[in-house]
Structure formats: structure tokens, C-alpha cells
Amino acid sequence: DIQMTQSPSSLSASVGDRVTITCRASQSISSSLNWYQQRPGKAPKLLIYGTSSLQGGVPSRFSGSGSGTDFTLTISSLQPEDFATYYCQQSYIPSPFSFGPGTKVDVK
């Protein structure tokens, strides 16, 4: 199975900050990396698929990059609604579609 790790596990930031979250796969997953946002008590929401493709309706302040084993989610200017937990997921080898452990972004 492919193992996913994320760093940091949590971070504190202010509105307007640039935020970067890293995700690493235990083996190469090409560009098959997705990012989800989950607000407290809500279902996950797809933000980015295929490493860098923005899901419809997602603000352009979100961007993704990387390939192989190392990936990054960047929020260019943090907004109040962006305080949430972010998960990466590999979809290169299904079963299991492993998720990272999550990165919680909270208010500084």
C-alpha cells in the first residue's frame, strides 16, 4: 500500500497569509494527487485533482504543484473561510485510496 504523510500536522496563520502544506507519498504516484478541504462538522470538499487542476467553483487562491512523491498545496492569501483541515489523497493505485493524516489550519 502507498503511505501518505503531510507536514505540518497543524499550523497557525492569519488572514492574508500565504500558507503552504506538503504531502509526500511512500512511492511515486506520478501526478495522481488530490487535495480536500474539511471544515468542522462538514463533509470533505474536493479542491484540487491531478496535482494542480482546480475543481470547479474553487477560488484561484488555491493551487497545487509537485510530481512523483512530493506535492504542495498553497493558499496564496488565507481567507476566514479557509480555516479548516486539509487532506491529500493518492489515486494512482486504488484500493486503498490512501489519504494523508491531515493538516489543520487555525487562527494565529
Add this chain to the structure above:
Amino acid sequence: EVHLVESGGGLVQPGGSLRLSCAASGFTFSSYWMHWVAQAPGKGLVWVSRISTDGRTTTYADSVKGRFTISRDNAKNTLLLQMNSLRAEDTAVYYCARDFDSPPAPGDAFDIWGQGTVVTVSS
């Protein structure tokens, strides 16, 4: 509007059974592979199972293999998860989710999620 609505969660004793349902609307349900994803209290997301459009192909996480069965009724636009031999560690919110590509391929993602249904396994 596209919607997934889960139901069937509840409190069950260890060793018991539960059947979860996920009602789909706003899209052609029979054209999409579907998934179940679990989230234990305060923990991260764990993929549980997926099913093909015609229901003939199913895959499971090792932790539920032999105990859970995924199925679907395309005539009723409903996804199901039969959960048997439940354990305390199965306690979680269970989400159904749509695979945004059909047939699925590397790079797929889960683009539509339900609101989740809570399963608690406790004596």
C-alpha cells in the same frame, strides 16, 4: 443540484450489523463508480470500499474485507453498505462519495460527498 444523502447509522453492539444507504439525486447515478469513506471521531479520512457502475466490481480496505459488503440499486439511485461483525474500531462517520471519472483511472478524485451518517459500535 447534485446530492448524496446517507442514512442508516446508529448505535449497535459489538458483533452486530448495520446497513447504510446513500440516496443519489441530480445526476445519472448508474454512470458513476461510488465509494464509502470513514472518519473515526477526531481522526482522518479512511477509504472503505468502492463499486463499479454495474455493481459487478467491488473492492475493500483490508480492515473491512469479509465483514462489509458494498452494493447498489441503480433503479433506485441508491448505494448500500452492509456492515456485519462490527467492532468498536468501526465507530465513525461514514460518507458516500462519487468518483468523478467513469471508468475510473489514475488521477481520479471524489468530487461529490454526502453529509455522512454516524455509526457507533459500543456495548
